[in-house]
Amino acid sequence: xxxxxxxxxxxxxxxxxxxxxxxxxxxxxxxxxxxxxxxxxxxxxxxxxxxxxxxxxxxxxxxxxxxxxxxxxxxxxxxxxxxxxxxxxxxxxxxxxxxxxxxxxxxxxxxxxxxxxxxxxxxxxxxxxxxxxxxxxxxxxxxxxxxxxxxxxxxxxxxxxxxxxxxxxxxxxxxxxxxxxxxxxxxxxxxxxxxxxxxxxxxxxxxxxxxxxxxxxxxxxxxxxxxxxxxxxxxxxxxxxxxxxxxxxxxxxxxxxxxxxxxxxxxxxxxxxxxxxxxxxxxxxxxxxxxxxxxxxxxxxxxxxxxxxxxxxxxxxxxxxxxxxxxxxxxxxxxxxxxxxxxxxxxxxxxxxxxxxxxxxxxxxxxxxxxxxxxxxxxxxxxxxxxxxxxxxxxxxxxxxxxxxxxx
Amino acid sequence: xxxxxxxxxxxxxxxxxxxxxxxxxxxxxxxxxxxxxxxxxxxxxxxxxxxxxxxxxxxxxxxxxxxxxxxxxxxxxxxxxxxxxxxxxxxxxxxxxxxxxxxxxxxxxxxxxxxxxxxxxxxxxxxxxxxxxxxxxxxxxxx
Numbered sequence: 001x002x003x004x005x006x007x008x009x010x011x012x013x014x015x016x017x018x019x020x021x022x023x024x025x026x027x028x029x030x031x032x033x034x035x036x037x038x039x040x041x042x043x044x045x046x047x048x049x050x051x052x053x054x055x056x057x058x059x060x061x062x063x064x065x066x067x068x069x070x071x072x073x074x075x076x077x078x079x080x081x082x083x084x085x086x087x088x089x090x091x092x093x094x095x096x097x098x099x100x101x102x103x104x105x106x107x108x109x110x111x112x113x114x115x116x117x118x119x120x121x122x123x124x125x126x127x128x129x130x131x132x133x134x135x136x137x138x139x140x141x142x143x144x145x146x147x148x149x150x151x152x153x154x155x156x157x158x159x160x161x162x163x164x165x166x167x168x169x170x171x172x173x174x175x176x177x178x179x180x181x182x183x184x185x186x187x188x189x190x191x192x193x194x195x196x197x198x199x200x201x202x203x204x205x206x207x208x209x210x211x212x213x214x215x216x217x218x219x220x221x222x223x224x225x226x227x228x229x230x231x232x233x234x235x236x237x238x239x240x241x242x243x244x245x246x247x248x249x250x251x252x253x254x255x256x257x258x259x260x261x262x263x264x265x266x267x268x269x270x271x272x273x274x275x276x277x278x279x280x281x282x283x284x285x286x287x288x289x290x291x292x293x294x295x296x297x298x299x300x301x302x303x304x305x306x307x308x309x310x311x312x313x314x315x316x317x318x319x320x321x322x323x324x325x326x327x328x329x330x331x332x333x334x335x336x337x338x339x340x341x342x343x344x345x346x347x348x349x350x351x352x353x354x355x356x357x358x359x360x361x362x363x364x365x366x367x368x369x370x371x372x373x374x375x376x377x378x379x380x381x382x383x384x385x386x387x388x389x390x391x392x393x394x395x396x397x398x399x400x401x402x403x404x405x406x407x408x
Numbered sequence: 409x410x411x412x413x414x415x416x417x418x419x420x421x422x423x424x425x426x427x428x429x430x431x432x433x434x435x436x437x438x439x440x441x442x443x444x445x446x447x448x449x450x451x452x453x454x455x456x457x458x459x460x461x462x463x464x465x466x467x468x469x470x471x472x473x474x475x476x477x478x479x480x481x482x483x484x485x486x487x488x489x490x491x492x493x494x495x496x497x498x499x500x501x502x503x504x505x506x507x508x509x510x511x512x513x514x515x516x517x518x519x520x521x522x523x524x525x526x527x528x529x530x531x532x533x534x535x536x537x538x539x540x541x542x543x544x545x546x547x548x549x550x551x
Contacts, residue, residue, distance in 0.1 A: 341472075342469075342470060342471035342472060342475075343446075343447070343471075344446045344447070344448070344470075344471035344473075344474075344532075344535065345415075345471045345472050345473070348411070348414070348529070348531065348532060349411060351531075352411050359446060359447075360445050360446040360447045361444075361447045365444070368447070374447050374449060374469045374470075375446065375447030403411060403415045404415060404420060404423075404472060405415075405417070405420045
């Protein structure tokens with residue numbers, strides 16, 4: 001396996017004992033390569049002016065950065081002719097944009113909004129809010145014994161009453177890839193609109209939005225090597241054009257009179273105020289970095305690491321992988337618990353060995369209630385991780401119970 | 409702070425304690441406390457008669473730190489007045505925030521002084537104070 005960690009300055013730092021951090025919390029955020037950090041700095045050193053405002057060269061340069069990264073994003077995601085890409089702060093803002101500008105106008109009393117019980121709070125709470133405001137019904141897709149969303153369950157729940165379906169491409173807790181293609185097909189048969197949360201999908205899977213046919217697709221840049229503060233919302237133009245703006249203000253207008261305003265066309269209509277240009281430049285560099293390695297190679301690295309991670313976790317006494325240890329249709333996100341030790345204690349204890357994993361309910365409380373575990377530990381890999389780091393995690397986990405006073 | 413200062417025998421013993429781990433029959437004070445990010449979840453029940461805390465019940469689940477802190481708190485406040493309990497909570501939170509450092513003032517906290525250095529482990533502060541904040545909220549709500 002090629003060692004990509006050398007491209008990541010944070011992963012190169014060592015502590016006073018000469019140890020490197022084993023960063024295994026990539027589902028929360030990823031580290032940033034030099035190329036991304038340099039692109040962000042380069043923007044502020046050499047290209048910084050307010051885009052779309054000035055007629056002078058520097059402002060044109062800034063505009064050029066914004067629009068070229070938009071084009072790059074569209075190319076990377078295979079955005080079809082009838083789709084558009086809007087820059088937001090993160091996936092949460094993207095999903096709220098859809099909730100407020102689309103759903104609040106399209107959903108009425110008695111309509112059903114279908115979503116999986118495994119959704120991240122950011123793809124759950126906005127719909128709960130819409131349902132409450134409009135008198136609509138939230139209908140949950142429950143999971144099978146492995147913890148997966150199934151086609152059969154979707155078939156049962158998506159009906160002619162369904163107005164909107166919100167579904168993650170990949171669960172941030174279980175790492176399972178959801179059958180989104182099937183769900184989109186079912187939803188479109190009943191004229192429902194589908195919002196796909198691609199936050200755990202875009203960084204790890206080949207995405208072709210032309211083929212996927214999602215009506216909206218949202219994700220965050222920071223989980224795919226880009227800086228924090230940049231997110232993407234893809235939407236079909238015919239929906240975006242009929243939606244009212246989400247935020248009102250500068251840069252999203254055409255003519256402003258004292259009493260009325262006409263709005264700029266899509267995408268500017270949804271990009272009020274000055275954008276996070278440094279992060280946009282970094283996001284463009286992140287796409288370049290990923291494309292240079294290639295999604296196929298990223299997949300094969302991650303698949304190898306995931307298989308190794310699961311094998312190693314299974315060798316830790318008293319450890320149970322939550323859901324299943326199947327490698328089918330999953331990414332490298334693995335939740336687990338250790339008998340008798342709360343996940344938060346597990347994280348504190350492995351932290352002493354300079355290993356970063358996550359504990360808690362990972363912004364998915366309804367899922368944890370469904371699985372009947374109050375919290376889980378979660379290890380998640382990305383292209384720069386190594387088997388050595390996974391070995392360190394497994395070794396450290398073997399010692400966890402001793403700290404809590406158990407024999408072994 | 410080293411791990412062996414955190415997971416001491418005393419804290420481990422209290423984290424496993426079942427003394428107060430029961431629902432009360434007719435509690436007149438009830439409050440839920442959560443740390444949403446880590447999943448600690450405490451349900452505190454109190455039976456108060458004439459300003460005196462007669463009985464304390466603790467439900468819910470959480471990490472060793474949150475459970476031990478809650479068990480120590482329950483032991484401390486049972487049989488004390490509401491006013492004393494409020495003062496204990498203030499002192500405990502002051503100890504964590506390092507605004508109360510006087511050893512004599514901290515003596516009233518008895519075993520709960522075990523968390524005196526938890527502020528050196530910022531990720532675990534929330535766990536240690538959860539039950540105490542829940543107690544404050546429970547007692548304020550009834551006023």
